[in-house]
Amino acid sequence: MHHRTEARQHKPAKPLSTNTLEAGAHRHDARPDTLAKRVLSQFLKNKLAVFGAVILLLVISAAILAPFIAPHDPSKINLLQRLAAPSLEFPLGTDIYGRDIFSRILYGAQISLLVGFASMAGAVMIGTIVGALAGYYGGKTDAFLMRVVDVLVSFPNIFLLITIISIFRPGVDKLIFVFALFSWMTTARLVRGEFLSLKKREYVLAAKTVGMSDWRIIFSEMLPNAIGPIIVTATLGVGHIIIAESALSFLGLGVQPPTPSWGNMLHDAQGYSVMRTAWWVPFFPGLMIFVTVLCFNFVGDGLRDAFDPNMK
Amino acid sequence: MIGYILQRSLMAVPILIGISILTFAMMHLAPGGPTALLVDPTISPEAREAFLERYGLNDPLPVQYFKWAGAAIQGDLGYSLIYTGTPVSEMIFSRLPNTLLLMSVSFLLALFISIPLGIQAARKPYSLTDYSMTFFSFVGVATPNFWLGILLIMWLSVHLGWFPTGGVATIDAPLNIWDRIHHLILPAFVLATADMAGLTRYVRSSMLDVLKQDYMRTARAKGFREITVIYKHGLKNGLIPIITLCGFMLPSFFAGSVIVEQVFSWPGIGHLFIQAVFQRDYPVIMGITMMTACLVVLGNLLADICYALVDPRIEY
Numbered sequence A: 001m002h003h004r005t006e007a008r009q010h011k012p013a014k015p016l017s018t019n020t021l022e023a024g025a026h027r028h029d030a031r032p033d034t035l036a037k038r039v040l041s042q043f044l045k046n047k048l049a050v051f052g053a054v055i056l057l058l059v060i061s062a063a064i065l066a067p068f069i070a071p072h073d074p075s076k077i078n079l080l081q082r083l084a085a086p087s088l089e090f091p092l093g094t095d096i097y098g099r100d101i102f103s104r105i106l107y108g109a110q111i112s113l114l115v116g117f118a119s120m121a122g123a124v125m126i127g128t129i130v131g132a133l134a135g136y137y138g139g140k141t142d143a144f145l146m147r148v149v150d151v152l153v154s155f156p157n158i159f160l161l162i163t164i165i166s167i168f169r170p171g172v173d174k175l176i177f178v179f180a181l182f183s184w185m186t187t188a189r190l191v192r193g194e195f196l197s198l199k200k201r202e203y204v205l206a207a208k209t210v211g212m213s214d215w216r217i218i219f220s221e222m223l224p225n226a227i228g229p230i231i232v233t234a235t236l237g238v239g240h241i242i243i244a245e246s247a248l249s250f251l252g253l254g255v256q257p258p259t260p261s262w263g264n265m266l267h268d269a270q271g272y273s274v275m276r277t278a279w280w281v282p283f284f285p286g287l288m289i290f291v292t293v294l295c296f297n298f299v300g301d302g303l304r305d306a307f308d309p310n311m312k
Numbered sequence B: 001m002i003g004y005i006l007q008r009s010l011m012a013v014p015i016l017i018g019i020s021i022l023t024f025a026m027m028h029l030a031p032g033g034p035t036a037l038l039v040d041p042t043i044s045p046e047a048r049e050a051f052l053e054r055y056g057l058n059d060p061l062p063v064q065y066f067k068w069a070g071a072a073i074q075g076d077l078g079y080s081l082i083y084t085g086t087p088v089s090e091m092i093f094s095r096l097p098n099t100l101l102l103m104s105v106s107f108l109l110a111l112f113i114s115i116p117l118g119i120q121a122a123r124k125p126y127s128l129t130d131y132s133m134t135f136f137s138f139v140g141v142a143t144p145n146f147w148l149g150i151l152l153i154m155w156l157s158v159h160l161g162w163f164p165t166g167g168v169a170t171i172d173a174p175l176n177i178w179d180r181i182h183h184l185i186l187p188a189f190v191l192a193t194a195d196m197a198g199l200t201r202y203v204r205s206s207m208l209d210v211l212k213q214d215y216m217r218t219a220r221a222k223g224f225r226e227i228t229v230i231y232k233h234g235l236k237n238g239l240i241p242i243i244t245l246c247g248f249m250l251p252s253f254f255a256g257s258v259i260v261e262q263v264f265s266w267p268g269i270g271h272l273f274i275q276a277v278f279q280r281d282y283p284v285i286m287g288i289t290m291m292t293a294c295l296v297v298l299g300n301l302l303a304d305i306c307y308a309l310v311d312p313r314i315e316y
Helices: A002-008 A016-026 A035-044 A047-064 A101-137 A139-153 A157-168 A172-182 A185-198 A202-209 A214-251 A262-270 A272-277 A280-307 B002-029 B033-038 B045-054 B061-073 B088-123 B128-142 B145-159 B177-211 B214-221 B226-238 B240-263 B269-279 B282-310
Strands: none
Touching (some): A035 A280, A101 A172, A101 A185, A139 B002, A157 A172, A157 A214, A157 B269, A172 A214, A214 A262, A214 A280, A262 A272, A262 B145, A272 A280, A272 B145, A280 B128, B002 B282, B128 B177, B145 B177, B145 B240, B177 B226, B177 B240, B214 B226, B240 B282, B269 B282
């Protein structure tokens, strides 16, 4: 993800001073904009990001409303309808067991999104605490915590991940736990960076002077100022986890059948006869992963620009 | 320079120790330890005891760890529990060339595609080329490589018959270099796509910096052709940061190869790993995990050394 930050440095950003002047001159209402309002208006200017957000909202509502939208029972096996082509009855066709792919995709969305959001919530929590401690205390704490991060980052986690999952037998709860455990490093590095610069601000000194506890300074004074970048990494992270979850489920190590997930639907699509005759079996579940992850990236990128005070 | 290399190598040691403890601990964290997963519940208690004794599974954990780690340093990773009597190192080394071949070819492929693309985008920033490249790198990052692999097999192999559906070579055919290349093209391409996207963006931003430099203007003023200026004077400098990135990309290449090898039935260590996981062959799982860790650490070390060699401004 570093490349985006780097690439963006080269965009011709207007100097800050003229910017503030302009903003001041054009402002008619007396009340200054809140952060949320400013970010939102900036975000709405980015067409790709808005497009991504709309699609994501659609996917999320489809997942929530799956029981009402789905035309068929997602796990109902109907051997008479094996590998039926997309039709009015089966909008996206059926798989090798004659199950309706459209219904399975809707229910699969529940699992993929649940794993994505829940794991990222856990990862953000761990990452924020580790990063905040490292950045705020500095010194040996910082050095130790960052070495741990280095070790975890420099290793292909998929091996550890698969090992853990295979030991404890796969399940949605374990997936969430394991992904949270291996996805917090980016957030930790980022929060640490933010805290390193934030702790030199005057309000932190002021808070220390009035005798506020470290814990309160970290969480109620400094953290709200680092919320922008955290939201951005979290958004991009959900996309990463959805891909990772579907990869594991594809390998047969993630969400276990008969529970549908986008990844394990692709696992069943590998047979020669399926590939020969039924392109819709591998095509649609993968398309859902692709579109969802793409939209998470669009939204994340849009949020990054929206939170950036230099971009107006 | 030698001091720098030594210092870098020493830094790798705690990483390897950390990973080995982590891997070892995880295998023993399993409810009942590895024995619960491995010993057939139907065998007699005596046979079970004998089994535990033979594999040293009755020793205290730290003893087991040091035994294992001590042997591992000497290249002895133990024996497979499924294919009894086959040394793990032998299993790994018979598969490793396939994985290294796949990874290096797809790495070169990624470089050969993304460097010209990145340069083109850097030469005309904010042009249509630049924006479409940015868009494609979004697409590349969001495409699950197993899906891409399945679609390509379905379309190019099954329907059009242009490529084999998997494996490293035609079974029972004499060694034939074209046959090998034929089998390599699709998996190498699929493995390359994910990292291509990130690489292109790095090349772009690195070259954007370089193109602004005075020596580029000097080179142009000397009357060199634009191609010479960009690729000879510019690229040399633009590639320096890319070397470090290549080291960073290694873990994701290994992760990608696990999945790509599975999709294309490519008999490499990723394929072996998944097979071992399903069979709960834990010496193999640990061996591969450690092996990959060493390779990744070694790769990063090489990248650091290359970086220092290429850029004389770096002091060690």
